[in-house]
Amino acid sequence: MENILFDFISKYMPLSDEEKQVIIDLDIFSIVKKGTILLKEGQMSNKSFFVLKGCLRIYYIIDGEEKTTAFYTEMEGISPHCAINKKPSDYYISCVEDSIIVASDTEMETTGFEKFPRFETLCRIMSEQLLAKSQMIFDEYKTSTPEQRYLNLLKTRPDLLQRVPQYQLASFLGITPQSLSRLRARIVDKRTE
Amino acid sequence: MENILFDFISKYMPLSDEEKQVIIDLDIFSIVKKGTILLKEGQMSNKSFFVLKGCLRIYYIIDGEEKTTAFYTEMEGISPHCAINKKPSDYYISCVEDSIIVASDTEMETTGFEKFPRFETLCRIMSEQLLAKSQMIFDEYKTSTPEQRYLNLLKTRPDLLQRVPQYQLASFLGITPQSLSRLRARIVDKRTE
DNA sequence: TTGTTTCGTTCACCTAAGTTAATAAAATTC
DNA sequence: GAATTTTATTAACTTAGGTGAACGAAACAA
Numbered sequence A, B: 001m002e003n004i005l006f007d008f009i010s011k012y013m014p015l016s017d018e019e020k021q022v023i024i025d026l027d028i029f030s031i032v033k034k035g036t037i038l039l040k041e042g043q044m045s046n047k048s049f050f051v052l053k054g055c056l057r058i059y060y061i062i063d064g065e066e067k068t069t070a071f072y073t074e075m076e077g078i079s080p081h082c083a084i085n086k087k088p089s090d091y092y093i094s095c096v097e098d099s100i101i102v103a104s105d106t107e108m109e110t111t112g113f114e115k116f117p118r119f120e121t122l123c124r125i126m127s128e129q130l131l132a133k134s135q136m137i138f139d140e141y142k143t144s145t146p147e148q149r150y151l152n153l154l155k156t157r158p159d160l161l162q163r164v165p166q167y168q169l170a171s172f173l174g175i176t177p178q179s180l181s182r183l184r185a186r187i188v189d190k191r192t193e
Numbered sequence C: 001t002t003g004t005t006t007c008g009t010t011c012a013c014c015t016a017a018g019t020t021a022a023t024a025a026a027a028t029t030c
Numbered sequence D: 001g002a003a004t005t006t007t008a009t010t011a012a013c014t015t016a017g018g019t020g021a022a023c024g025a026a027a028c029a030a
Helices: A002-010 A017-025 A081-085 A106-115 A117-142 A146-156 A158-163 A166-172 A177-192 B002-010 B017-025 B081-085 B106-115 B117-142 B146-156 B158-163 B166-172 B177-192
Strands: A029-032 A037-039 A047-053 A056-062 A065-072 A092-095 A099-105 B029-032 B037-039 B047-053 B056-062 B065-072 B092-095 B099-105
Touching (some): A002 A047, A056 A166, A117 B065, A117 B081, A146 A158, A146 A177, A166 A177, B002 B017, B056 B166, B106 B117, B117 B146
Antiparallel strands (some): A056 A092, B047 B099, B056 B065
């Protein structure tokens, strides 16, 4: 289980055995069942999550409706807004599938950074890259139509369409489930005509 | 000029005089005229920008049309995707008003981090906060209509409406200039009826 | 100053997404 | 395995954004 994480980290920097042991000793790996809610609206939490296997999802409840804004799958991490800003959470994080995750909290990180400054470099680089990536994705979202976004998802994250219920995908694409159904039918029509 | 920057940084961590001098010696402050293009599509650059005064803007040219996706004003910074990922830029960065900016490059940052590890902590914290903020803004965008986004902009960044031409605001809101015109007329109608 | 370009608004028409509701299909629960 | 809940589809109707075009106002340039 740990090796999945270390393989991932080694893409950014190789870790010594000592450094690996420090991480293992933190006892941050956990197995979570589908449907588990890791964070609730209004909750204060300083936990960050990293997905080794499975799928997590961020959603809001607005006017009684679930609005899904993000999915996190293998090798993706979430540092929730509430953990960074020490404010109650605006959203929920739940587990779409049975998953294996790494859950760390800010204190663990701070003490880790003190012992091994390279951890901080690692986190800075990862944050910077995630920020740049998240802005690219936002730009792509803004500059395309729901249909283009759906087709793009089909290309870039085809697994999501299999793993995730359609009503969650719909709000992730910024539309209603009905519109997504219609949109898909429209695409099939185009192909066969 | 430097003091604007140091006041800002002091919100995250106080700097010693020595540290301040290191920053000043980097000679990173510059004054840029309205209309200056700081980054072009296709260009490789490792420069990041921080706005002390004025306004920068990111835009794409898609099918010959400008699509503005972001504005950066006082105390906001951009680390362009191309600088982080060492790839040619997908977008342009231009100067909406005469501005005073800090332009730093990745080498400067790396050498700075080596001399003063606290700079890295500063950058990590700022990146993490920016990431969290950018995801909140994305979520807000996804979960609201163009009209709500416009009204929200009116509340949260009223200055932008004064500083920026409307056709740039329109694509920032994800709609055409015509739709923005209509949308504004609709809001006035609602108020007066 | 005049001519030119850019910008914002308005209109008519088109298209696609939202809404409400009914129904079918699939997944869960007991 | 039957009952219940959840999820997906379809349809009719409404609403709002996209498109193309025309016009006036403002900004800019010669």
